Amino acid sequence: xxxxxxxxxxxxxxxxxxxxxxxxxxxxxxxIFIYTLEVFDRDPDCEGMWLAxxxxxxxxxxxxxxxxxxxKVKGYxxxxxxxxxxxxxxxxxxxxxxxxxxxxxxxxxxxPAVIRELVERANESGAAIAGVxxxxxIKKVREGVITETVDRAExxxxxxxxxxxxxxxxxxxxxxxADGFLGTDEAMLVERxxxxxxxxxxxxxNVKMTTPDDLIYGKAILESRLQEE
Ligand code: CTP
Ligand code: MG
Numbered sequence: 554x555x556x557x558x559x560x561x562x563x564x565x566x567x568x569x570x571x572x573x574x575x576x577x578x579x580x581x582x583x584x585i586f587i588y589t590l591e592v593f594d595r596d597p598d599c600e601g602m603w604l605a606x607x608x609x610x611x612x613x614x615x616x617x618x619x620x621x622x623x624x625k626v627k628g629y630x631x632x633x634x635x636x637x638x639x640x641x642x643x644x645x646x647x648x649x650x651x652x653x654x655x656x657x658x659x660x661x662x663x664x665p666a667v668i669r670e671l672v673e674r675a676n677e678s679g680a681a682i683a684g685v686x687x688x689x690x691i692k693k694v695r696e697g698v699i700t701e702t703v704d705r706a707e708x709x710x711x712x713x714x715x716x717x718x719x720x721x722x723x724x725x726x727x728x729x730x731a732d733g734f735l736g737t738d739e740a741m742l743v744e745r746x747x748x749x750x751x752x753x754x755x756x757x758x759n760v761k762m763t764t765p766d767d768l769i770y771g772k773a774i775l776e777s778r779l780q781e782e
Pocket of ligand 1 (some may be wrong): 560561562563564567568569575576605632633634635636637639640657658659660686748761762763
């Protein structure tokens with residue numbers, strides 16, 4: 554089943570505390586976002602990628618894309634102040650898509666098998682997102698005191714990719730825009746339309762490179778993959 558993908562890459566990576574956009578930081582000599590693009594470039598079902606980038610980083614990002622021989626980037630959208638704005642700009646460019654994935658450029662370790670499952674489920678039901686069961690006990694805390702222990706069996710940590718029939722997501726995104734609603738992921742925009750969103754069990758390796766310790770984990774994942782080859 555064919556699909557396209559929109560990759561928000563226009564953040565600044567404040568929590569990474571680096572001197573530039575964290576996506577440009579290298580893991581074993583290659584920028585983080587290039588690993589992400591390679592997964593889709595190598596997937597025969599991926600028909601094209603659109604990247605949302607900051608205007609002043611566009612040239613540099615294009616250079617990297619060319620240097621690493623990434624073939625499927627169809628265009629660059631102007632990133633916005635919030636991730637949701639960047640994604641909407643990317644979606645505007647991906648208009649011909651049937652099924653579209655939104656995937657954080659900062660998640661380089663996504664599994665191709667999970668992508669395949671997401672695309673199939675989104676095609677059938679309209680919306681499917683990646684996640685993993687919560688491992689730790691989660692409690693609600695108010696002013697330093699526990700108010701509740703939440704039943705872990707029902708809790709999932711949500712990742713990207715998030716996959717949708719294009720029309721469903723676009724309409725949800727436009728409705729959110731009109732309502733001034735800001736969500737932290739695409740599923741939230743679809744959830745509020747009442748359309749059910751399915752979850753596909755992903756892998757714990759599909760972490761988002763967010764804080765400096767994630768880079769240590771990222772390097773370890775790359776090393777273990779090299780040993781498996
Ligand atoms: N992103 C984007 N446009 C924004 C904000 C974020 O395209 N206005 C992208 C990031 O580049 C990243 C993805 O959305 O690939 C997930 O966001 P996050 O991990 O929060 O990245 P940053 O916003 O860059 O990091 P931070 O929140 O620590 O500043
Ligand atoms: Mg952010």
